[in-house]
Amino acid sequence: MxxxxxxxxxxxxxxxxxxxxxxxxxxxxxxxxxxxxxxxxxxNLPKGTEHFISDVHGENESFTHMLKNASGVIKRKIDDVFGNSLREEQKASLATLVYYPEQKLEIIKQKEKNLEDWYKITLYQLIELCKNVCSKYTRSKVRKALPDDFEYIIEELLHEQDDRVDKQAYYNGIIKTIIDIDRSAEFIVAIASVIQRLVVDRLHIIGDIYDRGPGADIIMDALMKHHSVDIQWGNHDILWMGAAAGCEACICNALRIALRYANLRTIEDGYGINLLPLATFAIEFYGDDPCEKFMPRTLDKNINENEMLLLAKMHKAISILQFKVEGDIIKRHPECQMDDRLLLDKIDIEKGEINLYGKTYKLNDISFPTVDWNDPYKLTERENDLLEKLTRSFINSEKLQRHIKFLYSKGSIYLVCNSNVLFHGCIPLNEDGSFKEVKIGSIKYSGKALLDRIDRVARDSYFFKDDIQCKKYGMDMMWYLWCGPYSPVFGKERMTTFERYFIDDKSTHYEKKDYYYKYVDDVEVCKNVLLEFNLNPETDHVINGHIPVKTKEGESPIKANGRLLVIDGGFCKAYQPETGIAGYTLIYNSYGLLLTSHEPFAAIKNAIKEDKDILSSTIILEHVTRRKRVEDTDIGKELREQIxxxxxxxxxxxxxxxxxxxxxxxx
Incomplete structure (x- = not known):
C-alpha cells in the first residue's frame, strides 16, 4: 500500500x-x-483460475464439454473436497451432474428408487463443492454469480458454520424445504451453474474457432454467454472476419474449406447462407467433370455418393473462382510480394503442364471451363453474378455479423495478460532470429509494432463504412493475413492450395514455415519476444496455438525450457491422426501452470449417460512456493492504483x- x-x-x-x-x-x-x-x-485473495484453449476448429461437442469440465478443474475440486469418502464412480456421477445438470437429472429420476434421499445427499455434496469453489472470491463477487431465484438461499448455505448447532438446524430446514416443495431439481441446476461459472475466472481462446468442424456458430453462441472471455484471432477467424466484411477472396476460401470437409452445417444451418446459386453454377459448368481431386474429406457416413459428387463439383467451382479473385488482389498489391501465387497464367493448357519456379509439372486435371486462357484471371459474367449473390448472403447474415462483431469486441491479434503474451501464430523473424520488417502500406513494421498495426487494419476492414478505399484495402489485407508470406497468423511462406489440387508431385505441396518456428526452442529468441512485450524473460511465457504438436512423434508442447508453450494438439478430428491426441489446454491458477493433454471425445450423450469424461493427462509445468494472489496479477495493479x-x-x-x-x- x-x-x-x-x-x-x-x-x-x-x-x-x-x-x-x-x-x-x-x-x-x-x-x-x-x-x-x-x-x-x-x-490478498488467491489469484483466479485462467483457462486457455486453442484451435477449436468448429468441434462444438468437444469444446462444450471442455468448457463445462474446465479441463479437469471441476474433477480436481471434487477430489479435493471428498477425497476417499466417495467412490470413483460416485465422483464421476457428481461431476457429470455439475456439467449437465438438466440432462443428468432426467436419467436420475428414471432410475433412482428413493429420489428424496438422493436429493438430500446430492444437495449437501453440491453445497460443499460450491463452498470450495467460492473460497477464493469475495462474498460480493459470489453474490453477483448467484441466480435470482436462489440467491438468498445459496448464500446462506455457503456460509454455514458447522460449529453452530442452532444454525445447523436452520440449514437442515432449508434443505428439507427445498425437497418438500419440489424445487430440488431447479436448485441443483442453479448451484451447478454457479460452480461452472466460478471455477474459472477467465477464459482465453487462442485462435481458430472456425472451419473444419461442424459447429463454429454453436461455439460462438457459447462464448457470447461466457462471463469473462478474450479471443486472440487465428488465421481461420481472420478468414471469416474478412468474409463477413465482404472480401470475395475470403468468402471463396471459407466456402472452399467447408466443401473440402463436407461441412456445410455452419454455412447453411448456422448462418443461413444460400448455396443454391453455387450448386446451380457447379452443375452447369462441371456437370460432366468427375472432380476426383475435389472429393470431400469427411468422416460422415450419412453422405451418399450423389451428394459427395455434388459437393466435389461445388468444391472445384469455388476453388477456380478463388484463384481468379486472389489474382486480382496480388496484382493490386505488389508490395505483398505474392507474384509466385499467380499460377493460372503459368499453365500451358495444350500440354496440360504448368511452369512452377523454373520447373515444369504435369497437371492431373485440365478441365477449366470458365478460364479464358488469353486473360485467365478475368471473371465471366456468370461468375460475377455468383460472387455478388454469395457476398450478399455473407453480408446479410444477421447471426454471422453478430458473431463477428463479438470477435472484434472481445478479440485482438495478441494479448498481454498476467505475465503471459498470447497470440495464435508467430512473430515474423529473419533467418538470424531478429524481428522481420514487414511493409504495410508504405511503412515497415516489426515485432509488437507489426501486430499493433495489423490489429488496426483488421478493424478498418470491417468498421470503415464511409471510406470505401480504406475499407477495400483493409479487406485485401484480411486475405493477405489469411495466406500472405509474412502474416503472423499464417506463419508460412506460401499457401500451396493450387498445387495440392492439381499437381501430384508432393514436393510442390510443401509450405515453408516462418523462421519463428525454427527458434521456438531457442531460449534467447523466446526471451527477446517476451522483452518485446515488456515481460520478464526469466519468468513469463509466450502461449501459442496454430501449429499442431505431433505428440505421437515425440514432440513436446513445452518449448525453450518452458518460456514458450504451444497448446494446439489437435482439437479438430481431421488433425488427430497426425497429432495422436485431441488437443492441449492450459490452466493457470494460484499454484502455477498445469498443461493437460486430452484423448478424443466421443459425444456429449455418452458423457451424460455413462459418466464418461474426456480422458486427460495433466503435468505440472510450474508450481509456486508462495500461492499467487490477486496482487500479483494485472487486476492487482489496477486495484493498487485505485487504492x-x-x-x-x-x-x-x-x-x-x-x-x-x-x-x-x-x-
Missing amino acids: IFYDENNLEIIEKDLRYLQLLAHQYPTISSASTEIINLQAIL ADLEKLLIAYRKGLIKEGSKDRII
Missing part, C-alpha cells in the same frame, strides 16, 4: 480535478476508507482541499 506524505501536497493538488470527481463516488472519509480496506482485502487514488482523496479531505459530502459541480 502507498501512503502519501501529507506535508507534500503537490501530487494531491495536481490531481485535484480528478479527485473531485472521485469524491462524488466516495463522499466521506468513512466511505473512502472502507473502500481502501475492501480493495486491500481483495489483493493510491483513494489515499490521495483521504488526504484532500483531511487537508480541507475537498469538503466531505460536497456536491459542487466541476465546470
Whole structure:
C-alpha cells in the first residue's frame, strides 16, 4: 500500500480535478476508507483460475464439454473436497451432474428408487463443492454469480458454520424445504451453474474457432454467454472476419474449406447462407467433370455418393473462382510480394503442364471451363453474378455479423495478460532470429509494432463504412493475413492450395514455415519476444496455438525450457491422426501452470449417460512456493492504483482541499 506524505501536497493538488470527481463516488472519509480496506482485502485473495484453449476448429461437442469440465478443474475440486469418502464412480456421477445438470437429472429420476434421499445427499455434496469453489472470491463477487431465484438461499448455505448447532438446524430446514416443495431439481441446476461459472475466472481462446468442424456458430453462441472471455484471432477467424466484411477472396476460401470437409452445417444451418446459386453454377459448368481431386474429406457416413459428387463439383467451382479473385488482389498489391501465387497464367493448357519456379509439372486435371486462357484471371459474367449473390448472403447474415462483431469486441491479434503474451501464430523473424520488417502500406513494421498495426487494419476492414478505399484495402489485407508470406497468423511462406489440387508431385505441396518456428526452442529468441512485450524473460511465457504438436512423434508442447508453450494438439478430428491426441489446454491458477493433454471425445450423450469424461493427462509445468494472489496479477495493479487514488482523496479531505459530502459541480 502507498501512503502519501501529507506535508507534500503537490501530487494531491495536481490531481485535484480528478479527485473531485472521485469524491462524488466516495463522499466521506468513512466511505473512502472502507473502500481502501475492501480493495486491500481483495489483493490478498488467491489469484483466479485462467483457462486457455486453442484451435477449436468448429468441434462444438468437444469444446462444450471442455468448457463445462474446465479441463479437469471441476474433477480436481471434487477430489479435493471428498477425497476417499466417495467412490470413483460416485465422483464421476457428481461431476457429470455439475456439467449437465438438466440432462443428468432426467436419467436420475428414471432410475433412482428413493429420489428424496438422493436429493438430500446430492444437495449437501453440491453445497460443499460450491463452498470450495467460492473460497477464493469475495462474498460480493459470489453474490453477483448467484441466480435470482436462489440467491438468498445459496448464500446462506455457503456460509454455514458447522460449529453452530442452532444454525445447523436452520440449514437442515432449508434443505428439507427445498425437497418438500419440489424445487430440488431447479436448485441443483442453479448451484451447478454457479460452480461452472466460478471455477474459472477467465477464459482465453487462442485462435481458430472456425472451419473444419461442424459447429463454429454453436461455439460462438457459447462464448457470447461466457462471463469473462478474450479471443486472440487465428488465421481461420481472420478468414471469416474478412468474409463477413465482404472480401470475395475470403468468402471463396471459407466456402472452399467447408466443401473440402463436407461441412456445410455452419454455412447453411448456422448462418443461413444460400448455396443454391453455387450448386446451380457447379452443375452447369462441371456437370460432366468427375472432380476426383475435389472429393470431400469427411468422416460422415450419412453422405451418399450423389451428394459427395455434388459437393466435389461445388468444391472445384469455388476453388477456380478463388484463384481468379486472389489474382486480382496480388496484382493490386505488389508490395505483398505474392507474384509466385499467380499460377493460372503459368499453365500451358495444350500440354496440360504448368511452369512452377523454373520447373515444369504435369497437371492431373485440365478441365477449366470458365478460364479464358488469353486473360485467365478475368471473371465471366456468370461468375460475377455468383460472387455478388454469395457476398450478399455473407453480408446479410444477421447471426454471422453478430458473431463477428463479438470477435472484434472481445478479440485482438495478441494479448498481454498476467505475465503471459498470447497470440495464435508467430512473430515474423529473419533467418538470424531478429524481428522481420514487414511493409504495410508504405511503412515497415516489426515485432509488437507489426501486430499493433495489423490489429488496426483488421478493424478498418470491417468498421470503415464511409471510406470505401480504406475499407477495400483493409479487406485485401484480411486475405493477405489469411495466406500472405509474412502474416503472423499464417506463419508460412506460401499457401500451396493450387498445387495440392492439381499437381501430384508432393514436393510442390510443401509450405515453408516462418523462421519463428525454427527458434521456438531457442531460449534467447523466446526471451527477446517476451522483452518485446515488456515481460520478464526469466519468468513469463509466450502461449501459442496454430501449429499442431505431433505428440505421437515425440514432440513436446513445452518449448525453450518452458518460456514458450504451444497448446494446439489437435482439437479438430481431421488433425488427430497426425497429432495422436485431441488437443492441449492450459490452466493457470494460484499454484502455477498445469498443461493437460486430452484423448478424443466421443459425444456429449455418452458423457451424460455413462459418466464418461474426456480422458486427460495433466503435468505440472510450474508450481509456486508462495500461492499467487490477486496482487500479483494485472487486476492487482489496477486495484493498487485505485487504492493510491483513494489515499490521495483521504488526504484532500483531511487537508480541507475537498469538503466531505460536497456536491459542487466541476465546470
